[in-house]
Amino acid sequence: MKIFVCEDSLEGIFTGVYDAWAAAGPHTEKRLITGDTWNMELFAEYVTVLPDAKKAEKVIRTLKSRLGYEAYEQLCYAAMSDAIDKADAIYHTIVTAFSMRDSKRVFQNMHDPAVMRCFALGRTVGGEATHHLEFIRFCELENGVLFARCTPKNRITLVLAEHFSDRFPSENFIILNATHHEAVLHAAGEHTYILCDSEALLQEQPGAYSETEELFQDLWKDYFEAMTIEDRRNEKLQRQLFPKRYWKDSVELKDKA
């Protein structure tokens, strides 16, 4: 068994895919892992993979053309997951895809364990990403910048960046992912955004609120309370649809979290 240890990033995983594919031996004898905490195995050869933009680029190009954009996107979602077996699932999904007559149909092949796993990972990440698009809350700072803080399990910063850059093109905003120490910075009128290591941001307070911020927070809280129909009160359903882990970063339910 050859085990390829990759960096936990899209680039790292796709470089791992490239190296594992190029290595000698059958695919069943190769495995990919990410990160730096895992159990060592006897009788396995460990290969450390250094992320290489060129190799990753080649893999991405091939995936897009052979598997199609949708399948590629699904793999990217799987790669954002926090599961330790994600790199291996991605690799073996690609192996399965290339063994099929029509690689574009790979995600229909649900009987395959790696494909099923990738699909499940992608679905989990997609679900969390959608929840974040819905539940993150911005506050307006003194200088007019919108600031939001979130603590996702999976590394979904990129999805948030895409969505909110499209939605708020003329705003200056920051989305801080406190779990993965990343932030999205968006300047008004710019189509680009930057992901950076946000250790510095984590240390500092985001700054004072603008004059009207508290007014709008209070308006929202009051409105939120008023929307409940008492005859239909069903807090179990509320928790099911609006899971409690999102409450601490919200405005309306922060006090109850």
Added chain:
Amino acid sequence: MLIEKDMDLMQKLHILGDAAKYDVSCSSSGVDRRGDGKSLGNCLSAGLCHAFAGDGRCISLLKILLTNECIFNCRYCANNCNRADTPRATFTPEEVCQLTVEFYRRNYIEGLFLSSGIRISPLVTMEAIYQTVHQLRNVHHFYGYIHVKAIPGAPPELIEKTGYLVDRMSVNLELPTGEGLRHLAPNKNRKTLLTPMRQIQNLRQRNDQAFLPNSGSGQRNIKKQEDASLPGTLYGQKLPARKGQWESREKVQGFVPAGQSTQMIIGATPESDYQIMKVSEGLYDRFQMKRVYYSAFCNVTEDTTLPMPVTGPPLLREHRLYQADFLMRFYQFKIDELLSEDKPNFNVFLDPKCDWALRHLEQFPVEIMRADYQTLLRVPGIGVKSAKRIVAARRSAILDYQDLKKMGVVLKRALYFITCNGRQMYPVKVEEDYILSNLLNSENRAVREIGPVYRQLSLFDDQKATLTEDGILVLDA
């Protein structure tokens, strides 16, 4: 009438939000509109729900009334003109715009849902709605989702003008029959409600044809049906972004691109489920509604001549109606298959699909590897997504029960109705009584809420469980 002067924004929002909450529709789905790179906002065809209130209903749009002053006296409505103690308030267009934009920027909401009490006349009310939306689109350049009510009785030109600015429009049918409407809402009649519905439908159709000059309306309908079978995407249109005044891009935005919806109050009048669902089937077929909403009646006016059930609003009934509604829209069921004149109400204990399957056991079990898509859709425990996955996955592999489970099939329901490679999951009898008692024991919340059903222990598995007309479960040996 209590009209306070100089009310601040907080009080107004409280009153007008509270007054709007009995309107059910809150979806922000049906339009896919990328941002234009300058204006605030975009739309996703699947829609987003930004919060869930204490009753578990989603808050997707800022749902408010423009005013709760009203000249009508609908007896179910808290804002009817005879209620002197209801505090009244009216927003200015500017206030609505400010709230919408500021809430939207903070990601509290997906857009605006603007309804209104009838102030002075339908014309004045619709004009005020138009002005507000016009200002939001063209002064504040708001690009997010907008849903407004078309006020019955307003001039058609005004409804048409408004329709080009918004994503969805709705006219509430209020009550399933004209009889009920006469009784509870003396100022409304069926004809004035259906007129704007028909107008919106006609304008939408004309608009659809203008959008696709090369495809006839026949093809368009096929596409609609296909899309309707996709979960989540309720026939969302991909629209390119445009600049400039909203009206000047009306040819691109189109007329009410996310379609129209309506709602009915359930349980205030004595209609049967069959009557209600027949009305709703008619609305989908003849008015091309995107959604029909059902609202369990809450007696907010404390009107003693209206039903006031001690157990609260008929939520389970509402739930069954929604289940049937989905069966109709996504599972190709006809209402006459689910209910009939002789059996006019849904089974309280079983969902309509299980109920149907139990009455048609001759069509089961279904073989997973061979049954066509339509047949799979009719199996309890298999939804649209899992049916699609099964059809795709069985091309490349022989499936087993583990695979089915991972694809999302609910086996505890499905196992009585399927075979996989000729085998049942474990041996079960395909018999109505046997399956019914097992289904009820394994999961049915309704039964648990109503309380345990006691019966004599028996060495032989021969008890019969039958439901009487009134929904009482009878077990006899």
